Amino acid sequence: MDKKIEKAAQDPRLARAIRAMIGMASGQLSVEPFVIGRFWVVHSTMSGKPHEYMVAKLDDGGWACDCPDFQKRHQECKHILAVKLLVEGRV
Numbered sequence: 001m002d003k004k005i006e007k008a009a010q011d012p013r014l015a016r017a018i019r020a021m022i023g024m025a026s027g028q029l030s031v032e033p034f035v036i037g038r039f040w041v042v043h044s045t046m047s048g049k050p051h052e053y054m055v056a057k058l059d060d061g062g063w064a065c066d067c068p069d070f071q072k073r074h075q076e077c078k079h080i081l082a083v084k085l086l087v088e089g090r091v
Contacts, residue, residue, distance in 0.1 A: 013076065016069075019046070020081035029078070031055075031086045040087075042079040055083045 023029030023046050030043045040055045042065075053067045063084070064070065069077040076084075 016076065016078045017081050020078040020085060023078060024082055024085065029082045031083055040083045042082055044079065053079045055079050
């Protein structure tokens with residue numbers, strides 16, 4: 001296995017970023033502004049079933065999402081990373 005791919009598999013944030021990029025490229029993740037610059041709805045079919053998640057940019061500059069991954073880990077999930085990729089052009 002390629003060393004870079006091996007490293008990505010071991011780094012959870014990098015793995016989420018890759019999933020966000022793959023999801024957006026494949027159309028399995030789409031981002032829709034809800035309140036410009038503040039809230040976004042992320043439509044996801046990555047699990048095989050359609051889901052919608054709300055992503056918010058917080059007053060302190062942090063991010064939040066109502067998906068189970070973020071609620072459990074309190075770290076940027078693929079939905080937040082998809083929004084950041086779209087809005088900021090980076091993850």
